Amino acid sequence: MFAPTWRLWGEEKCEGAIYTVYLKKVRYHHPSRSITQESDDDEISHLEWETVRVRFLKAGTLEKLIESLASDTGELESTFVNVFLATYRTFSTTRQVLNLILDRYLALSSSSNKIYGLREDHKKALRLTLQVWLDAYPEDFRDPPFFSCLRQLSEFTKIHLPGSDLNIKAGYKLDKMKREEDIKGSTMLGKILSCEEMRVHCSSPMSNGNHQPYEFLDIPESTFAQQLTRMDTVLFKGVIAHQCLGSVWSRRDRGRGDAAASVTATVDQFNAVSFRVQSTILVDTELKPSQRARLIVKWIDIAQELRMHKNFSSLKAIISGLQSNPIYRLKKTWGAVIKDKAELYEELARIFSEENNQLNQRELLMKEGTAKHAQTAHANDRHLPKALEKLAVNPLAISYGTIPYLGTFLTDLTMIDTAIPDTVANGLINFDKKRKEFEVLAQIRLLQGAANAYQMERDELFERWWESVLVLDDKESWRLSCQIEPQGSSAQSSTREGRMRKRAQIGHRKNDSIASTSSGSSSSQFFFDNDSLNTPISHNDTCSLERKMSTSSSSSSLPSLDVSVHSGGTSASGRTPERNSNTQQQQPAPSPYITPDFYIIRVSIESSAHEIEGVNLYKSIMLSNSERTVSVIRKAMEKHGFEGNPEDYTLAQFLPDGEMLLPASANVYYAINTQYDLNFVLRRRRHGDENTIIRKNPAKDHKVRKKLLVT
Template identity: 20%
Template sequence: MDLILMNETFQERCKESLYQLIEEKQIALHKNNLLESAAGINDKEGGENFLDQIQYLQDENEQAAATISYLKAYQKSHSDELAELNRLRSEVITLKSKNKFANESSEEEQLQNTIEDLQKRLTEISAEKLALEERVKLAEKLKSMVEEENEQLREDIQKIQSSMKTEMINKISSERAAKDEQDEDSGAVIFVQDESGNKQIKAATPKKLVERLTDYSSYDNQFLQAFMLTFRCFMTTGELLELIMNQYTKKVKEGTNNNQSPLYFRIVNTLKFWIDNYWDDFESDKELYEKLVNFIENFDDVSKHINEKVMPPEGLNINTKIKQICKANPPKIILPKDIPLKRSGGNTTGNELKTSTTSASSATNTGKTDLNDGKMNTGSSSGKETNTTFYNYTDEELSNEPNTSSTNASQNTGTTPSSGNILKTGDATAGSNVDPTPWKDTGPEDDTEPSVGISQPVARRLTFLDFDPVEIANQLTYIEFDLFKVIKKEEFLDLAWMKDNKEELAPNLCKIAQWSNHVVHWLVSEIVLQENFKLRVTVFERMLLFTQSLLKLNNFNGVKEVSAALQSSSIYRLKKTKKAMASKFLKLYDSILKLVSNELNFKTLRTKIHTADPPLIPFPGIYQGDLVFLDSWGKNILEGGLINFIKYQKMASYILEFNTYQRKGYNIKPLPEIQNYIKRYEPLSDDEAYKYSQKCEPKKI
């Protein structure tokens, strides 16, 4: 193929060369003619020169002709080679066709051999398959036999285990019963039967209670939690640790029990529970802490099972999470650095909070009031007119009322108003009065003074109407949960909030009670300070919507605060104001009062609290009232020095229920403006509020 292509290429080149030579010859002849004519050859010398030139051109033509002849001869030789190449090509094609036929025959033969081999292999595989099927059947039969044997063995083992367990339980129960009978005969323990018919300790000596606490045969988590919460009422922490150490020394070290016995682990787990949940006992008592560390260090087998993370940095490392929970301090509510509000005899002038809107309460004194379309136009201190848009009520806002049946209007219920607008928490704070001053908490004080010569701007006082009631409810709930979550279980013990040193024994309970009284005075003041009748009705209605939002947030303490304000003598007598409200607000008002009614020991409110999903803030007065009643139920120490432990168990159940609601908080974004408005509000005193109430609705003579 390459020769053929080369030959064709050569022929083409030869043709081109011939064409070029012929063309050059013609051009040379034409030039010669032109030269003769142009030269005008007339003489011999000129003709000879011209002939010489012609001879030269002829020589060149001859050379070109020779070249052409050579090229033609070369072309002919290449044509012969091309013919020979074509012949060879046809022979190669013939040979290939013959070889292809031979190859196809060979492939067919190979394919036939392969098919025969596959058939033989298939026969062998079929035989192997039959053999495997037989083996599988045999294996299944063996498996069935093994399973039957295993099932029988399991049944036998279960019977043996059940028998051993029953025997062990009976043995432990008989030993426990004999021990209980012995203790009861000795007068160290008194038993009663609970609703399920099980024996329960009614009273016992402290030593027997600790023995029961570390007894592996009668583990009771409720007993453990109740004892560890209330033991401080009848014994010291040092005495408890000493009794536990004695239990370990006598029954584990000196007795027959080793450090792998259930009794040993019960003692260790009791210590762990105490450390994990009541670390304050050790943190506040250096001697007790050193005794605990010494006990653990002297007994290696104890330190192996008490995790090092439960100890403080002075010994071993305390668990960070436990430390944060146990050492949590009450929230420090830091007041703003503004000039505090001042009030004297109901005068609202002075250095007050600055705002861009106009107070609804100042409308009657500073400008004209137009309540059409829910807007009020009033004059401001700068002489400019500003607009305050009131909240527009819709039926949907009142659709989610408390789950209580509506009652008649409050004027017909016969409910007796409280003697003052002080929120009562159980019987503990009955008759107590808290001065209505702006809410303050321990924290850094503002010692800075305004610069001399710089006049402070006089701003109007913010009122309840300046904010959305839903947002006020959110911020009040945020504040109250911060106060609620830090109340410690120990503050409920032994009616600590009623003692002379209650601020030391129950600081957080006292703080939330003071806050509740501040909220009650604030709400009362907001209503009676509205001299305009329509605005006063509006505040009353907005306050009911505010209460409804508190209910949606499960802030039952806040609902109780609002009800205490509405039932105070200063508000209860405003019958015209209440009667002017829309019927849906009257219905909401009655349902709220029924929800927080103290009938049947707050039965309705208790049910609402128990059915609500956390987060929630219960009314602490319910639990304080239960504990006050329980305190009068039987003696703490019975005859023979027995601890009336069933009473303490009941006390612990109330406190632990209260504690469960502290574990889940709210996801509310704090708004400092609204929180400062509530905290910094300077309410009226009871006498001042009643005078303003009489001014709102004078007493008929």
């Protein structure tokens, strides 16, 4: 059998479901002819062609989704099952899904509408689905103390499937979880006592014999990177992928609880690294600029080691700490950083550039995700390629996995959740959206598998130092920073200092936002990126983006939703140190909220190829309030995966009476008509396309505009 060809046929609607239908054309060699015989005759005459209709569930009720776990022929739809089990929590619950599967199994057992063999195949598919569910997502059934869902499954199989693999597995899982819960309860007090004894032991001056605790500057960079990577590996491998889903991660108004606990743990560790960057640099206010510069250089060297380890999470945390306002405003300190280290810092910061949807970071993850060593560098880098080359030729080099910056995936999943509706016509669950979310979750699972390559021993001296660091909150960090270098100082910087500050600003062009949750129980820092903005995505119905100042370093905060900007912490505005020193007050205080609006538009491509295939493919693009038409066109071309000169294309918004063509120099944010769906078409420029007008004063209410309709 040769590779099939596919053609979109259209949509098929039935009660409770919408299917996307493709025609699959398959060709077979004539079964009665050998290859030798066929070579002597006309090959075409001995080929048989068959066109098969293939349906993919686009949207449906929950009951239809359960039915689709098996194909029409009763075979297990493995791809569908994987997508469903990974994403069902966004539209249902474990109990509801389990009840529907068990009810369908009973209905099939008592049904006489299907022939016996087909009916048994469907039942087998449901049994396999339940086994996959138990193996891949055991946490769904961990609801102590009664474990009601798992107990229900165990009792069901005991009655209807006694002695089956599923019955044995369900019983084993139930007993195991009950034992684990009993052990957890009985050892809780013992753990508390143990921790207290450990604390007393570590505080004793005689407890470590001749082993003195580390001092920050004395810790080898390789040891530091290994220990951070060891901690990050445990947390990343423990991330439950579906907890990263936008509708789970952003579940603020309904209360998150433990729904994203594994992600929160990773966020806390990220914040812990970033806070320690600030603390170690700021806590001693009596240091000279050259001495404080040594601390910055130390963190830059640690960041380089992390790059060699392919640990992008702690690497990002260090860069974010160095980019925070309390550190980045220290002009004299940055001026004392030697040139080579400042350049190395720029190269490391460039990895997380916002340009082209964090293209550098995404390319590195794609190229190095499952590779043994770090092996790529930016074209403009000068220092990193040398280190990478030494690593490549070293025969004793250790193979590493990859620890990604989780915020990249959280951003993608939040974008999908924001841009694509949960339901379609008649309230049917949009399963196409779940497929897109699953693609991102699959990337996380792939990197989690690669992380098994890390094998690093625990260093108790490092852990003692780590726990001993005095962690500062934003307000205190800003106060110490201003004490080190007072605001509004009239002292003139040297020429060399000016050069170093200019170089440092390259890495500080964008500072990550600090988000806070409305849960009330936590408020800490997580530096979170998105496609087009310098502030996190809001999942509220409004487009307001605010960031609230954190007041405690011991709690956690989650990206997306309601963040405000304050002048005492990390800057989300990308202002230069000079502007900060002129505009900020002597005492750190929250500045007025900055609420940059954004839109998510959908762009399709007009081409003969798309028309022939009958496909109208849209790509979602996040649009900030400073986007020009050429920039949006470039993004659309990248999203659709084709190259060319953006100036050769035009962008038009679909309106009820025709189209509105946008001039090349237009600010798209103010030009579009928000009273209708934000659907756009990208097409090659035609004669006369440049004769368009746009509202001249975009500062006014953007709902009132001049438009040229091209019909």
